[in-house]
Ligand SMILES: Nc1ncnc2c1ncn2[C@@H]1O[C@H](COP(=O)(O)OP(=O)(O)OP(=O)(O)O)[C@@H](O)[C@H]1O
């Protein structure tokens with residue numbers, strides 16, 4: 001298992017968002033997570049990379065309780081992709097991706113080669129020295145996907161990666177994620193609102209409803 005949640009609860013003040021949640025993602029699995037706006041999807045993802053802390057329950061990533069790991073150890077096991085791309089505006093595409101490798105203290109040449117390999121794979125070989133503003137939304141998200149993969153994570157968490165994209169581009173990004181999941185051997189948990197996209201992708205999904213997570 002790459003993710004295990006056992007009886008996880010989280011409230012904001014007296015707003016109970018997750019209650020005794022059980023959830024698992026197998027190693028090398030691809031799954032969607034859906035649910036109404038405000039149901040707790042982003043809360044679940046934020047608990048996984050410890051942007052916020054649970055109130056109770058166990059969370060294991062790759063077999064280890066995340067409360068017992070240093071945050072940087074936890075975060076290098078995972079890559080995250082957001083709706084708003086979160087690219088640095090003053091850095092080029094290549095720099096945005098390479099910067100994700102700096103914290104690990106790898107040789108620059110190795111980081112550089114891996115960044116170019118991934119950017120070529122996501123179709124941006126001709127845009128390495130462009131700035132985010134010079135790219136379409138889909139190209140910005142491809143950059144973010146390459147960045148998320150740079151450190152060879154076990155797991156990619158994607159919170160509405162297609163939320164700012166039109167339908168065709170959304171399908172393109174999800175197809176790319178699915179292919180990379182297979183090629184790079186990385187587990188993925190992808191949040192999306194779009195039932196239609198989930199059906200088109202024909203993948204396993206989970207839903208959050210009433211504070212619980214159910215397998216569909
Ligand atoms: N920092 C916070 N403080 C207080 N309440 C919060 C906080 N973050 C989220 N909430 C509340 O918790 C609930 C779940 O929020 P969350 O962001 O997890 O929902 P979501 O399923 O990701 O929704 P969306 O689909 O709109 O992104 C919402 O009612 C939200 O208002």
Ligand SMILES: [Mg+2]
Pocket residue numbers: 041042043159
């Ligand atoms: Mg959300």
